[in-house]
């Protein structure tokens with residue numbers, strides 16, 4: 001069908017008002033990419049403010065067969081919010097109200113465009129917090145976190161976003177507005193559609209509201225930093241901390257390239273060594289102190305070159321701000337950073353980290369490695385200049401080989417960033433054909449006209465009947 005975008009723009013501005021739609025070239029270019037290396041031009045960008053407006057736009061999309069791409073803050077790293085086939089970007093960032101904080105039930109009801117840090121700032125006033133904590137929390141929206149099942153720095157203890165959701169309001173790909181889930185802490189009443197929408201990368205509907213679980217803030221939190229003479233030693237130390245049941249709330253590791261980049265980028269100076277780990281222990285004060293003692297013993301047993309404990313909130317914040325700067329810091333080393341997201345069973349971590357180093361050498365391309373690691377998730381970052389075709393070819397081979405190595409030991413190509421457009425090629429190696437066929441049946445049942453975020457997770461042709 002030939003789409004007259006002038007006509008569509010007119011119809012959508014009648015729904016949302018002229019001030020909430022743009023076709024300006026500068027705006028379209030701004031919305032043509034997310035935080036990944038992928039891009040594609042949209043035809044329109046819309047800022048809806050109610051589910052009813054979204055429902056009307058979606059019905060229009062079904063009538064005229066144009067793609068709808070939901071978008072939060074555009075911090076996604078797998079190309080999820082990139083309009084590969086043009087269409088309308090629905091930017092949810094103006095639906096950013098915290099609607100209800102229930103201290104009695106430890107629940108919060110939010111609109112999808114609420115930013116994670118804003119939510120935690122508000123919750124802190126009530127002595128509460130929402131644990132999922134991506135390093136992008138100063139910008140990432142709850143809708144984007146739900147759509148990607150974001151993990152982050154606290155996932156090792158508190159799990160990923162999925163574990164903190166009770167209910168969702170969703171505009172289905174056919175335009176109906178549906179509430180899924182209950183306020184009750186548990187239920188077995190029909191299929192769990194809440195979990196179906198979480199991690200669906202905007203391909204099964206638009207999340208407009210979320211009922212989230214929250215927790216009382218821990219009494220205290222202490223962070224420790226240790227430096228090692230090799231990456232494998234650092235990772236082995238992490239393995240020991242987890243397997244002994246010290247229950248850290250954060251475990252991050254950083255290799256030499258990443259440490260150097262952070263030093264230059266933030267001015268932080270690190271003691272000598274090849275790899276560092278940063279650990280946070282939270283909870284009741286006495287328990288934290290006791291676990292900290294054992295943590296320091298483990299550092300010594302695992303032959304840390306040096307270690308330090310951040311005891312004041314300021315020191316604590318400085319350490320974690322340095323960690324959160326890892327990705328932006330690496331972007332200043334080479335023009336392009338391609339971030340992988342492999343996750344393996346924790347016993348396979350030391351092996352996997354070593355394999356990544358070997359693959360980097362094999363393809364003669366630098367790979368910086370950092371990550372949450374305590375839950376088996378880490379981020380090999382391939383550094384290159386995307387304008388150099390030879391480097392791009394080596395990067396693609398390197399990324400695929402890393403992915404295959406993770407799959408071979410029972411891992412996955414994506415622990416928290418999603419498949420999007422960039423990991424489709426790797427996902428083919430992870431998911432058996434029968435599984436992909438089942439996912440496609442679900443997608444077709446919900447989105448018969450394939451208007452919701454086409455070209456993500458599986459190639460568009462699959463949905464046109466060629467799978």
Ligand SMILES: Cc1cc2nc3c(=O)[nH]c(=O)nc-3n(C[C@H](O)[C@H](O)[C@H](O)COP(=O)(O)OP(=O)(O)OC[C@H]3O[C@@H](n4cnc5c(N)ncnc54)[C@H](O)[C@@H]3O)c2cc1C
Nearest residue numbers: 072073074075076080134135141143144145147151202207
């Ligand atoms: C510096 C940096 C650090 C990061 N650190 C982490 C980390 O530690 N852990 C982690 O998990 N991720 C991390 N990320 C990735 C990213 O921040 C997360 O995936 C985040 O959840 C994306 O949120 P967003 O609002 O930016 O979503 P967007 O990028 O706008 O969208 C992401 C996907 O969600 C879909 N979507 C967005 N909103 C909705 C909605 N309301 N309904 C349906 N679908 C929707 C989009 O279509 C797209 O497919 C990091 C990114 C950066 C740039």
